Amino acid sequence: MGYPPGMPNRTRELYARIFENNRKWVASKLVDDATYFERLAADQNPEVLFIGCADSRVPANEIMGLEPGDVFVHRNVANVVPNIDMNAHAVIQYAVEHLGVRHVVVCGHYGCGGVAAAMKSADLGQLNGWLREIRDVYRIHHEELDAIADEKARYERLVELNVQEQCINVIKTSWLQQSYRRNGYPVVHGWVFSLADGLLRDLHIPFEKILDEIRAIYHLDD
Numbered sequence: 663m664g665y666p667p668g669m670p671n672r673t674r675e676l677y678a679r680i681f682e683n684n685r686k687w688v689a690s691k692l693v694d695d696a697t698y699f700e701r702l703a704a705d706q707n708p709e710v711l712f713i714g715c716a717d718s719r720v721p722a723n724e725i726m727g728l729e730p731g732d733v734f735v736h737r738n739v740a741n742v743v744p745n746i747d748m749n750a751h752a753v754i755q756y757a758v759e760h761l762g763v764r765h766v767v768v769c770g771h772y773g774c775g776g777v778a779a780a781m782k783s784a785d786l787g788q789l790n791g792w793l794r795e796i797r798d799v800y801r802i803h804h805e806e807l808d809a810i811a812d813e814k815a816r817y818e819r820l821v822e823l824n825v826q827e828q829c830i831n832v833i834k835t836s837w838l839q840q841s842y843r844r845n846g847y848p849v850v851h852g853w854v855f856s857l858a859d860g861l862l863r864d865l866h867i868p869f870e871k872i873l874d875e876i877r878a879i880y881h882l883d884d
C-alpha cells in the first residue's frame with residue numbers, strides 16, 4: 663500500500679498489526695468452535711441495545727463481557743440521543759421493533775471529553791450544535807448543578823444527568839412506548855462507566871415513573 667512519505671513507522675505498523683490481530687482472533691474462535699462464523703453469519707439475536715460514547719476507552723462488548731451477536735451498539739460523542747437524530751432513532755427503532763431487545767442502556771462515562779467541552783464556552787465548530795444537547799441538560803438541571811461548588815463533582819454529576827436525560831429521550835420514542843405496552847419490554851437503564859476503576863455503575867433511573875410522565879405529555883402510544 664502507498665503510504666504518504668511522512669507517515670510514522672508506528673502508524674504503518676499499527677495498521678498492519680490490526681490485520682494480523684484479526685487473523686489471530688479468527689483462529690482463536692475456530693479453536694473453540696469450528697462452526698463459530700457459520701453461526702455468527704446465520705442470524706443475530708441481541709437482547710441489549712447499548713448507546714454509549716464514541717470514546718476509545720469505552721469498548722461496549724468488552725466492558726460487559728459480551729460476545730459478537732450479544733449487543734446492538736450505537737456510539738457517538740457523549741452518548742446523546744437528540745430528538746431529531748435520524749441515525750440514533752433508526753438504531754433504536756430497528757433494535758426495538760425488529761430485534762426485540764429486552765434492555766436499552768444509555769451508558770455515559772466519567773472523564774467524558776464531550777461533557778467537559780459542553781461546560782466550557784469555547785467555539786468548537788460543528789460540535790457546537792451537538793454539545794448544545796448537553797448544555798440543554800445543564801439548563802434543565804442548573805439549580806442542582808450550580809449548587810455543587812467542586813468543579814469535578816459538578817462535572818461528574820452532569821455526566822450522570824446527561825445519561826438520565828438521554829434515557830428520557832429514548833423513552834419519548836413511539837417504538838419504545840408501543841413495544842413496552844405490547845410486550846413489557848424493553849426496559850431503559852442509565853449507566854456510568856468509570857475509567858478510573860473499570861466499573862459500571864447503574865444509576866437506577868426510575869424507568870416506570872419516567873414512562874408514566876412521558877406518556878402523560880407525549881402520549882405517542884395510542
Ligand code: CO
Pocket residue numbers: 715716717739740741771773774775776777
Ligand atoms: Co465521552
